Every structure is written in structure tokens, then in C-alpha cells.
Amino acid sequence: xxxxxxxxxxxxxxxxxxxxxxxxILQAEKTDTVFSDSKHPCYLCEVATQLAYxxxxxxxxxxxxxxxxxxxxxxxxxxxxxxxxKEIADDSDR
Numbered sequence: 001x002x003x004x005x006x007x008x009x010x011x012x013x014x015x016x017x018x019x020x021x022x023x024x025i026l027q028a029e030k031t032d033t034v035f036s037d038s039k040h041p042c043y044l045c046e047v048a049t050q051l052a053y054x055x056x057x058x059x060x061x062x063x064x065x066x067x068x069x070x071x072x073x074x075x076x077x078x079x080x081x082x083x084x085x086k087e088i089a090d091d092s093d094r
Contacts, residue, residue: 007052
């Protein structure tokens with residue numbers, strides 16, 4: 001299992017704990033083991049608090065917006081550079 005969230009943690013939980021969890025369950029994978037006291041199947045889970053999960057979504061959205069803005073600006077500048085390069089080449093041919 002690969003960690004998918006910067007503020008998540010890995011926990012071993014039973015199915016009942018998964019169902020009743022107030023945390024956000026990002027991944028769950030059944031293991032071949034059981035809890036020694038309850039004999040319930042054991043699940044390896046990646047969990048994050050609701051606050052950490054929701055606040056990172058805002059951060060991700062802000063970063064995606066910034067990347068899109070910078071990419072659009074870069075495309076405009078590249079077009080301008082190409083246009084100016086053509087003008088320079090045309091002037092030098094004269």
C-alpha cells in the first residue's frame with residue numbers, strides 16, 4: 001500500500017472500526033491476520049482526519065488553479081517570442 005495523502009497515517013482496524021470511523025478512510029486492504037483478542041479480521045488502512053483531508057483539498061485546488069494560470073501565461077509568452085522571432089528573421093532578410 002502506498003501513502004496517498006501527506007497527512008495520513010496507517011492503522012490496523014477491524015471491519016467494525018472501519019464502519020464507525022470518524023476519520024476519512026483513503027484505502028483499506030484485508031490482511032491475512034486477525035486481532036488476537038477479538039479474532040476479527042485485520043485491515044490495513046490509510047486514514048486521515050476530516051480536517052486534514054478537507055484542508056488539503058483546498059490546497060490542491062489552489063495549486064491546480066495556479067498551475068493552469070502559469071501554463072496559460074507561458075503559452076502567451078511563447079507565442080509572442082515566436083512572433084517576434086519571425087519579425088526579426090523577416091527584417092534581416094530585407
